Amino acid sequence: MNRPKVLISHGDIPEKAVRMLKEKCDLIICPFPVRADLLEKVKGVNAIFWFTKEKMDREMLDAAGGNLKVIATMSSGYDHIDVEEVKRRGILIGNVPQVLHNAVAELAIGLFIAAARRFHEGQLAIMR
Incomplete structure (x- = not known):
């Protein structure tokens, strides 16, 4: 069975969380979230831990492709995510309000x- 491919969009994530994710997922960690780098690394992921103020917009979603099923953000708000476009694509969003x-x-x-x-x-x- 293939393991889910998960992008973590920032390097400042607790090591314990990274270890837990590595047990079940293939991780791509983008330590310094520069848009051009994110656009390259997001290709083909199943999930994104969006820990950046970079915009999760149509361009980023197109780069991710059709395998993307869920976006989680470690923020109370989600104004850095194009919610309507994400919903249109049937992708789930999680935040910590x-x-x-x-x-x-x-x-x-x-x-x-x-x-x-x-x-x-x-x-x-x-x-x-």
Whole structure:
């Protein structure tokens, strides 16, 4: 049985995840996601782990070919993916919509505290 061919579009993926995928898939890792390189490496893949802000558009989908069945993105949004074109081709999309909730909440609380305690004004006074 042929193993699925998976493109990982960035080199900054946890090694544990790469090891797990290697057990069942043939991996193509694009450590530095430059569009021209991605267009070459995407040819004939069955799945893509799209971990880049490069556009997943008609050109990229055409380069991938008809074997592409699923695109997973490690982001909460998917505005870097042409969703309508992907749907038209019957390709599944997965994302992680709640991945940033805690980080956003923590940042908001930090900003509230900084504003309440006038941190910026204090920093400016120290710098003078």
